[in-house]
Amino acid sequence: DTAVSQTPKYLVTQMGNDKSIKCEQNLGHDTMYWYKQDSKKFLKIMFSYNNKELIINETVPNRFSPKSPDKAHLNLHINSLELGDSAVYFCASSKGLAGGPDTQYFGPGTRLTVL
Amino acid sequence: AQSVTQLGSHVSVSEGALVLLRCNYSSSVPPYLFWYVQYPNQGLQLLLKYTSAATLVKGINGFEAEFKKSETSFHLTKPSAHMSDAAEYFCAVRGLKNQGGKLIFGQGTELSVKP
Numbered sequence: 001d002t003a004v005s006q007t008p009k010y011l012v013t014q015m016g017n018d019k020s021i022k023c024e025q026n027l028g029h030d031t032m033y034w035y036k037q038d039s040k041k042f043l044k045i046m047f048s049y050n051n052k053e054l055i056i057n058e059t060v061p062n063r064f065s066p067k068s069p070d071k072a073h074l075n076l077h078i079n080s081l082e083l084g085d086s087a088v089y090f091c092a093s094s095k096g097l098a099g100g101p102d103t104q105y106f107g108p109g110t111r112l113t114v115l
Numbered sequence: 116a117q118s119v120t121q122l123g124s125h126v127s128v129s130e131g132a133l134v135l136l137r138c139n140y141s142s143s144v145p146p147y148l149f150w151y152v153q154y155p156n157q158g159l160q161l162l163l164k165y166t167s168a169a170t171l172v173k174g175i176n177g178f179e180a181e182f183k184k185s186e187t188s189f190h191l192t193k194p195s196a197h198m199s200d201a202a203e204y205f206c207a208v209r210g211l212k213n214q215g216g217k218l219i220f221g222q223g224t225e226l227s228v229k230p
Binding site for chain 2: 004031033035040041042043044045048050055056058090092094096100101102103104105106107108109
Protein backbone atom coordinates (compact mmCIF):
# COMPACT_ATOMS: atom_id res chain seq x y z
CA ASP A 1 0.00 0.00 0.00
CA THR A 2 1.30 3.44 -0.91
CA ALA A 3 1.79 5.56 2.20
CA VAL A 4 1.45 8.98 0.56
CA SER A 5 -0.20 9.12 -2.83
CA GLN A 6 -0.76 12.01 -5.23
CA THR A 7 -2.86 12.42 -8.33
CA PRO A 8 -2.21 13.17 -11.06
CA LYS A 9 1.45 12.32 -11.59
CA TYR A 10 1.69 14.59 -14.62
CA LEU A 11 -0.35 17.69 -15.36
CA VAL A 12 0.02 19.74 -18.53
CA THR A 13 -2.17 22.81 -18.90
CA GLN A 14 -2.44 26.26 -20.44
CA MET A 15 -1.72 29.55 -18.74
CA GLY A 16 -4.74 30.97 -17.01
CA ASN A 17 -6.37 27.63 -16.26
CA ASP A 18 -7.33 26.35 -12.82
CA LYS A 19 -6.12 22.94 -11.68
CA SER A 20 -6.07 20.75 -8.58
CA ILE A 21 -3.67 18.18 -7.19
CA LYS A 22 -4.89 15.62 -4.69
CA CYS A 23 -2.93 14.03 -1.87
CA GLU A 24 -3.85 11.23 0.50
CA GLN A 25 -1.90 9.53 3.28
CA ASN A 26 -2.81 6.26 4.97
CA LEU A 27 -0.27 6.52 7.80
CA GLY A 28 -2.61 8.04 10.35
CA HIS A 29 -0.45 11.16 10.54
CA ASP A 30 -1.70 14.46 11.90
CA THR A 31 0.42 16.80 9.78
CA MET A 32 0.59 17.22 6.03
CA TYR A 33 2.68 19.47 3.82
CA TRP A 34 3.07 20.75 0.30
CA TYR A 35 6.55 21.36 -1.08
CA LYS A 36 7.54 22.82 -4.44
CA GLN A 37 10.62 21.60 -6.33
CA ASP A 38 11.80 23.99 -9.01
CA SER A 39 13.71 23.30 -12.20
CA LYS A 40 17.01 23.38 -10.28
CA LYS A 41 15.62 20.73 -7.92
CA PHE A 42 15.45 23.14 -5.00
CA LEU A 43 12.76 22.11 -2.51
CA LYS A 44 10.79 24.67 -0.56
CA ILE A 45 7.85 24.38 1.82
CA MET A 46 4.58 25.91 0.70
CA PHE A 47 2.04 24.90 3.33
CA SER A 48 1.76 22.91 6.51
CA TYR A 49 -1.52 21.56 7.91
CA ASN A 50 -2.13 19.97 11.26
CA ASN A 51 -5.44 18.24 11.97
CA LYS A 52 -7.03 20.04 9.00
CA GLU A 53 -5.86 23.45 10.16
CA LEU A 54 -3.43 25.64 8.27
CA ILE A 55 -0.25 26.11 10.27
CA ILE A 56 2.13 27.81 7.86
CA ASN A 57 1.77 29.55 4.54
CA GLU A 58 5.23 30.28 3.32
CA THR A 59 4.54 33.45 1.34
CA VAL A 60 2.76 31.56 -1.37
CA PRO A 61 0.59 33.61 -3.77
CA ASN A 62 -3.08 33.46 -2.91
CA ARG A 63 -3.72 31.78 -6.27
CA PHE A 64 -2.67 28.65 -4.37
CA SER A 65 -5.35 27.39 -2.01
CA PRO A 66 -4.82 24.22 -0.01
CA LYS A 67 -7.84 22.37 1.32
CA SER A 68 -7.90 19.64 3.91
CA PRO A 69 -11.28 17.90 4.08
CA ASP A 70 -9.95 15.50 6.72
CA LYS A 71 -6.65 14.53 8.34
CA ALA A 72 -5.81 12.06 5.59
CA HIS A 73 -6.22 14.43 2.66
CA LEU A 74 -4.58 17.68 1.62
CA ASN A 75 -5.44 18.98 -1.80
CA LEU A 76 -3.87 21.88 -3.65
CA HIS A 77 -5.91 24.09 -5.94
CA ILE A 78 -4.17 26.58 -8.19
CA ASN A 79 -6.04 29.40 -9.93
CA SER A 80 -4.94 31.34 -12.98
CA LEU A 81 -1.87 29.26 -13.64
CA GLU A 82 1.30 31.05 -14.69
CA LEU A 83 4.41 29.85 -16.49
CA GLY A 84 6.39 30.17 -13.26
CA ASP A 85 4.14 27.63 -11.57
CA SER A 86 5.74 24.88 -13.62
CA ALA A 87 7.46 22.63 -11.09
CA VAL A 88 7.17 19.34 -9.27
CA TYR A 89 4.83 19.49 -6.28
CA PHE A 90 5.34 17.06 -3.42
CA CYS A 91 2.92 16.21 -0.69
CA ALA A 92 4.34 14.88 2.59
CA SER A 93 3.07 13.84 5.99
CA SER A 94 4.46 13.35 9.48
CA LYS A 95 3.14 12.17 12.79
CA GLY A 96 3.99 15.29 14.75
CA LEU A 97 4.28 18.98 14.12
CA ALA A 98 6.39 21.02 16.40
CA GLY A 99 10.04 20.85 15.44
CA GLY A 100 10.63 17.23 16.45
CA PRO A 101 12.56 14.45 14.74
CA ASP A 102 9.52 12.84 13.11
CA THR A 103 10.19 11.58 9.62
CA GLN A 104 8.32 13.24 6.80
CA TYR A 105 7.07 10.77 4.22
CA PHE A 106 6.85 12.08 0.70
CA GLY A 107 4.50 11.30 -2.13
CA PRO A 108 5.74 10.54 -5.66
CA GLY A 109 5.24 14.11 -6.84
CA THR A 110 3.11 15.83 -9.46
CA ARG A 111 4.95 17.37 -12.39
CA LEU A 112 3.04 20.46 -13.46
CA THR A 113 3.83 22.00 -16.82
CA VAL A 114 2.19 25.29 -17.74
CA LEU A 115 2.29 26.17 -21.44
CA ALA B 116 17.60 30.99 11.18
CA GLN B 117 17.85 27.34 10.29
CA SER B 118 19.71 26.47 7.11
CA VAL B 119 21.79 23.79 5.46
CA THR B 120 24.44 24.05 2.79
CA GLN B 121 25.49 21.18 0.60
CA LEU B 122 28.94 21.55 -0.84
CA GLY B 123 29.10 20.37 -4.42
CA SER B 124 26.07 20.23 -6.65
CA HIS B 125 27.50 17.24 -8.45
CA VAL B 126 29.75 14.42 -7.23
CA SER B 127 31.07 11.65 -9.45
CA VAL B 128 32.67 8.46 -8.12
CA SER B 129 33.67 5.11 -9.56
CA GLU B 130 31.79 1.98 -8.61
CA GLY B 131 33.33 0.58 -5.44
CA ALA B 132 34.79 3.93 -4.36
CA LEU B 133 33.97 5.87 -1.23
CA VAL B 134 30.99 8.19 -1.39
CA LEU B 135 31.22 11.45 0.58
CA LEU B 136 28.46 14.04 0.32
CA ARG B 137 28.93 17.15 2.42
CA CYS B 138 26.35 19.02 4.46
CA ASN B 139 26.86 21.90 6.87
CA TYR B 140 24.09 23.32 8.97
CA SER B 141 23.25 26.49 10.82
CA SER B 142 20.88 26.29 13.75
CA SER B 143 20.02 28.35 16.80
CA VAL B 144 18.97 25.22 18.69
CA PRO B 145 20.18 21.59 18.72
CA PRO B 146 19.14 20.48 15.26
CA TYR B 147 17.28 17.53 13.86
CA LEU B 148 19.00 16.65 10.58
CA PHE B 149 17.93 14.41 7.72
CA TRP B 150 19.33 12.96 4.54
CA TYR B 151 16.87 12.09 1.77
CA VAL B 152 17.49 10.45 -1.60
CA GLN B 153 15.51 11.15 -4.76
CA TYR B 154 15.74 8.73 -7.67
CA PRO B 155 14.76 10.05 -11.10
CA ASN B 156 11.07 10.88 -11.38
CA GLN B 157 10.36 9.69 -7.86
CA GLY B 158 9.61 11.18 -4.48
CA LEU B 159 12.02 11.60 -1.59
CA GLN B 160 13.00 8.65 0.55
CA LEU B 161 14.56 8.99 3.98
CA LEU B 162 18.10 7.61 4.21
CA LEU B 163 18.77 8.50 7.83
CA LYS B 164 18.20 11.12 10.49
CA TYR B 165 20.01 12.62 13.46
CA THR B 166 17.91 12.93 16.59
CA SER B 167 20.68 13.53 19.17
CA ALA B 168 20.62 9.89 20.34
CA ALA B 169 23.96 9.09 18.70
CA THR B 170 26.41 11.12 16.64
CA LEU B 171 27.05 8.31 14.16
CA VAL B 172 23.83 7.46 12.40
CA LYS B 173 23.40 4.40 10.21
CA GLY B 174 20.81 4.43 7.49
CA ILE B 175 19.49 2.32 4.68
CA ASN B 176 21.46 1.00 1.71
CA GLY B 177 24.77 1.10 3.60
CA PHE B 178 24.82 4.87 4.14
CA GLU B 179 25.83 6.54 7.36
CA ALA B 180 26.39 10.08 8.58
CA GLU B 181 28.27 11.61 11.48
CA PHE B 182 27.03 14.64 13.38
CA LYS B 183 29.91 16.94 14.33
CA LYS B 184 28.78 19.88 16.41
CA SER B 185 32.19 21.53 16.40
CA GLU B 186 32.19 21.57 12.62
CA THR B 187 28.42 22.08 12.23
CA SER B 188 28.51 19.21 9.76
CA PHE B 189 26.46 16.14 8.94
CA HIS B 190 28.28 14.53 6.02
CA LEU B 191 26.90 11.42 4.34
CA THR B 192 29.20 8.51 3.51
CA LYS B 193 29.11 5.06 2.01
CA PRO B 194 32.23 2.88 1.85
CA SER B 195 31.59 1.41 -1.59
CA ALA B 196 29.41 2.97 -4.25
CA HIS B 197 27.00 0.94 -6.34
CA MET B 198 25.56 1.92 -9.68
CA SER B 199 22.15 1.96 -8.03
CA ASP B 200 23.28 4.80 -5.74
CA ALA B 201 23.13 7.27 -8.62
CA ALA B 202 20.51 9.80 -7.54
CA GLU B 203 19.95 13.26 -6.05
CA TYR B 204 20.70 13.58 -2.34
CA PHE B 205 19.25 16.22 -0.06
CA CYS B 206 20.31 17.27 3.40
CA ALA B 207 17.63 18.95 5.51
CA VAL B 208 17.13 20.50 8.93
CA ARG B 209 13.84 20.56 10.79
CA GLY B 210 12.48 24.04 11.32
CA LEU B 211 11.88 25.55 14.74
CA LYS B 212 8.80 24.73 16.81
CA ASN B 213 6.96 27.81 15.55
CA GLN B 214 7.70 27.01 11.91
CA GLY B 215 5.02 24.41 11.39
CA GLY B 216 7.29 21.41 11.27
CA LYS B 217 8.76 22.25 7.90
CA LEU B 218 11.97 20.81 6.53
CA ILE B 219 14.55 23.26 5.23
CA PHE B 220 16.51 21.66 2.43
CA GLY B 221 19.95 22.14 1.01
CA GLN B 222 20.47 22.66 -2.69
CA GLY B 223 20.94 18.95 -3.37
CA THR B 224 23.89 16.94 -4.64
CA GLU B 225 23.65 14.79 -7.72
CA LEU B 226 25.68 11.61 -7.34
CA SER B 227 26.93 9.88 -10.47
CA VAL B 228 28.53 6.44 -10.32
CA LYS B 229 30.85 5.36 -13.11
CA PRO B 230 31.33 1.70 -13.96
